[in-house]
Amino acid sequence: MPAYSAPLTDVQFLIDDVFDFQKHYQSISSGEQASKETVFAILEHCAKFCESELSPLNQTGDLEGCSFKDREVKTPKGWKEAYQQYVNDGWQGLSAPEEFGGQGLPLSLGVIKSEMIGTANWSWGMYPGLSQGAMNTILLHGSDQQKKDYLPAMVEGRWAGTMCLTEPQCGTDLGQVKTRAVDDGCGGYDITGTKIFISSGEHDFTENIIHIVLARTPDAPNGTKGISLFLVPKFHLGDQGQVAERNAVYCDSIEEKMGIHGSSTCVMNFDGAKGYLIGDINQGLHCMFTFMNTARIGTSIQGIGSSELAYQGSLPYAKDRMSMRALSGTKQPNKVADSLIVHPDVRRMLLTQKAFAEGGRAMLYHAAMIADKMMDAHDKGDMETYEEFDDELGFLTPILKAFLTETGYESANLGMQIFGGHGFIKEWGMEQIVRDARISTLYEGTTGVQALDLLGRKVLLGKLKTFDGFTKQIKHFVKTHRNTKEMKPMIKQLKRHLRQWKFSTIRIALMAKKDRDAIGGASVDYLMFSGYVAMAFFWAKMADSAYTQHKNEQGVTPFYLSKIQTAEFYFERLLPKAQSHKTLMLKGAKGLMNMDESQF
């Protein structure tokens, strides 16, 4: 397994040169204490924890996996101890409000933290990650009492949380949820039903687990309009808020999966378990969206992590493994052969991973800044501004989730490909990255679901408002950089793709008026096209910053030069892949729908 090395130089480049986090932090209230020194100290500390504690547990966790016995889940050796250190160091509350014991730092800092943790050991990171989503839901939709009762222990990390949506008969289609919640007349509900695919549903990290559960009251309307959200603790709380008697929610079994073996995926049985309503009755799906958005952006981190870790794994192999001679003439005459990295196709694979990892990171940090501003507006009660940023993030979320996990899986496979046959052997660890990455395009809404969310809901239903909002930023960049000599080739490409994006969106909208299936026929290609163009924008921004820094310094700085070269590679070799998606998304749905079901 490749040992993880935190890309701190790249992080610094993004937060200092590309996005100017200091300036950004001065504009939001949670950023007050986030001085340059504080931020860097936190990142260095986090990097050390990830490199020395979490990374070594990644492969061992895969091999050992979770075990299940008597309704209890045992996590792999050493995982619980690493979590204890995480709690002791106060990592869980980094971005949580100070009134509940958190450090009150900006959300974006938590996102950078999550990326390091998720790259070092994704499966381990799912436990605190899911809990973070549960915390956010309680924070935004819970009552004051619920916040007071549950948040402090969760912020501390002493308790964890989950997200219980899926049932055997439905995942995406939550309108089919059957779990019942019956008012007990004493302020609570009796929850009965079976939930599946519950990540971290049961584990040995914490003394309590707070489940956030979608269920339906007896008189609720059918479909999604009749779903409510409940808080169901594993252990009830005593008078002092301490853990008391056991609630009737149990793990029935854990799934045998292709990957993420260290993460427990639980079947959870609610057998008249006591639950408490979160938010208003029948508003569960609305409240759950907060959780889902957190989770979706969180999953996009898995994509970036797959690209980064696969790159870190295959790069040393490409330098060390000797195979064949360069077609352009021997490069290492004293060696038995040249190293893999002299071969153009191997470089193509390495640069693809690098470009997806670094491009994805830039997209993520941009989204994290929007989340900062959104939370800031929320804290200040400025709901109009909140909605504005929520819309912007809502547009980017499906792109980040689907595009970054698809490209992350591609990178993981390329990493394995560079190893040749050795990539298929467990001990090298490259195949684990592929197996772990594979889930990322499936959970928290498949790529197809994200694509419909983007094209159907966010773009078309919103009458292109969010689309125009995001592309306006690109247009502005194009305008302000059109006379920058070095940037001209990229600006030209960006302009061209922007036109295509707008034009194609309108064409699909027109097609959809005649045939609603044209949306589903276009959606995944539309999303992939959008992803390639959005990432191109961020690569252009990075190239621009690198040119600027480059000019400021004496002579050539290798880091900035390689940034520029990677940006050029992205525009030359990856962005052109958008063209096939453009062609395909304009085909309409007829060719997909005309075959009779019986003839498949």
Place this chain on the structure above:
Amino acid sequence: MPAYSAPLTDVQFLIDDVFDFQKHYQSISSGEQASKETVFAILEHCAKFCESELSPLNQTGDLEGCSFKDREVKTPKGWKEAYQQYVNDGWQGLSAPEEFGGQGLPLSLGVIKSEMIGTANWSWGMYPGLSQGAMNTILLHGSDQQKKDYLPAMVEGRWAGTMCLTEPQCGTDLGQVKTRAVDDGCGGYDITGTKIFISSGEHDFTENIIHIVLARTPDAPNGTKGISLFLVPKFHLGDQGQVAERNAVYCDSIEEKMGIHGSSTCVMNFDGAKGYLIGDINQGLHCMFTFMNTARIGTSIQGIGSSELAYQGSLPYAKDRMSMRALSGTKQPNKVADSLIVHPDVRRMLLTQKAFAEGGRAMLYHAAMIADKMMDAHDKGDMETYEEFDDELGFLTPILKAFLTETGYESANLGMQIFGGHGFIKEWGMEQIVRDARISTLYEGTTGVQALDLLGRKVLLGKLKTFDGFTKQIKHFVKTHRNTKEMKPMIKQLKRHLRQWKFSTIRIALMAKKDRDAIGGASVDYLMFSGYVAMAFFWAKMADSAYTQHKNEQGVTPFYLSKIQTAEFYFERLLPKAQSHKTLMLKGAKGLMNMDESQF
């Protein structure tokens, strides 16, 4: 795990309507006894064996895997018994010469057999598959005595064979082979060295295993020019040709792999093992190419099998699973939701798998017919004709191997994607298809190696001779069908892509004159482009046959209609993917080579 159902209707369509195997068989000597009735009886029998014996052992074999103890390998439960039945039924010798106990039927019939076996249970099929390659090598390059000594038991299936090329320090770059062969002065050689990744290197199927081993004599020239080929039996032969004392070749361990768990992947130690030269000294690589070509075409079958099995697995799920309503309006008002297959994007995924499976099958059968003709020329001593067909097959082999395994892996992933989160869970079997398929783009030469073989060796080094030979067939088809009304849209597309293929090939040749790295910079995209265009040709052929049959019959025949629709889907939705590859293969290598190695 999806139960395998042999696609006999499709097979029949190909061998009767598209390729006319009867006519083909009349033209080759091994085809004399292959009457229509014989062929169909064989295929039905084979289908039954695959469906009822091999398919049920596929998932159990994955879960149990091979075990290793005291230099011996135990295959999963029931696998040995299935092999015994395979031997009893005479399947191993189907296409082997009658003089060694085979049935003397055409090679192509063996290929159809291999596809059914490989789709039902790829890992199991590797044991007889590798043996087939060893048999072919002995048949083409062994001495008369070697043939007499080893072939009858191998043809019967009583003995198996392997292919020992890879060593720890080299796989692709066989010039680095270190295994030593020292002349013992008594007609044999003492073989010493370590071979890795030896599929079927040790197992419990047969009483003897015949290893075909690449090694180097002490005075041999460096590199590939100093490699010779040796036959090293696990057990020596007694006076009567029976199994006698043990030879000093042992399995040292088996690999823990991502997939194909039922196939033993062995580290083999040759500790002064007795070996016998095959062919001339220092001509080992040349002789081994026979083996490799068999193995590469064999591996392309894995790609087709992945597409077919993933399709067979995801289709019933897409019909049964209820999720959301069709955007174009409710389709199943009495159900809680519509089935997945009403959604355009799910259909896109299903049709992609179907098009890759059936298109790949057509390409394979075409290649099998060339192999028939090649062997026929060899048997008749017509070496000029032999070379001609060898060239044609040599051009197609890397395309088949790389394009069909890449698309097979894509199909396997789509199959999993259709299942959503359930695809990641072991019990459904879809993730096994992905794990098993993953090796196919790695072994027997990675996609990158195939791409260099195609573009560098077969096309450019051969001065486009084989390229022109193959594309001439497409041109001929275009010419003879340009006035067929139904075929016009496809013919137009074919013509356009042919022009692009030729034009791009010449451009790359010119670029390569200035910069040899342009070959490596273009190779994989060139191969993928070639694959999409070649498959389009075969889809056009199938559409044409379907139209013809369609017209011959009264009314609409659903099978032919769905063939035509799938062909249309291929041209509308898959062939356009060739365009990005075309763009990328003309980019040259500069953008790949300019980054300093230290800056990666």
